[in-house]
Amino acid sequence: MRVSGPRSSIRKLQVSRLSVTSVIISFNIMAYVVSSILSRTPFGMSRTLLVDFALISRLEYRYQIGLRIFTGEIGVKAGEWYRLATSAFLHDGLIHLAFNMYALAILGLLLEKELGVVRFLLVYALSTLGGALGAIILSPVDLTVGASGAIYGLLGALVVIQRSIQGSFRNSPLMFLLIINLLFTFAIPQISVGGHLGGLIVGAAIGGLMVQFENHGRPKWMATMIGGLWMVTLFALCISDIT
Numbered sequence: 230m231r232v233s234g235p236r237s238s239i240r241k242l243q244v245s246r247l248s249v250t251s252v253i254i255s256f257n258i259m260a261y262v263v264s265s266i267l268s269r270t271p272f273g274m275s276r277t278l279l280v281d282f283a284l285i286s287r288l289e290y291r292y293q294i295g296l297r298i299f300t301g302e303i304g305v306k307a308g309e310w311y312r313l314a315t316s317a318f319l320h321d322g323l324i325h326l327a328f329n330m331y332a333l334a335i336l337g338l339l340l341e342k343e344l345g346v347v348r349f350l351l352v353y354a355l356s357t358l359g360g361a362l363g364a365i366i367l368s369p370v371d372l373t374v375g376a377s378g379a380i381y382g383l384l385g386a387l388v389v390i391q392r393s394i395q396g397s398f399r400n401s402p403l404m405f406l407l408i409i410n411l412l413f414t415f416a417i418p419q420i421s422v423g424g425h426l427g428g429l430i431v432g433a434a435i436g437g438l439m440v441q442f443e444n445h446g447r448p449k450w451m452a453t454m455i456g457g458l459w460m461v462t463l464f465a466l467c468i469s470d471i472t
Contacts, residue, residue, distance in 0.1 A: 284372070363427020381426075382435075
């Protein structure tokens, strides 16, 4: 017979406090520290880093050195697929990072508790790609960074899940939060409207799919597999010339 002492209780408490959300936040903060060091300022990203790692669909460049003219392309559709990941962890300024990480801490922990680790990661990854696709469609030559697309996806999924529990959007604090954030999205310049809307739509869609499968007693892994197929599709749309 094993008896749990104080030390084992402390270990369980420490493990329970470690969440995927906190790991994602840590990665974002580490990315900001590295970008600040490389940019030699804690208040934003250098133009070089933005050009090298931000999300952009495709941009042709041309420059001349002496008598020689050089041309080329940058962007996701030019084969730089890594931008889909790097852009989602980089932030252009402390305020940008602080707002996003605060929202991620609240929404992420709520959704992770509701869905579990695997399905939460699926929603986060799909929302990231959805935000990237939205930005590519609506602002293809803009340099875009930030976790906003994923965060809007988490909010969309939470709103749909809460609606399935309460039966209505009425008097929902999350719905009020969503409306306020959408107003900010359209009112403030230099915000990626496509990134926010793309993440929101995809997050709400996968959240709705999970709710429907659960309400009809279908296995959770089926919704997860469909979500995986969506991820492949979104990735293909991001890198192809269709969009």
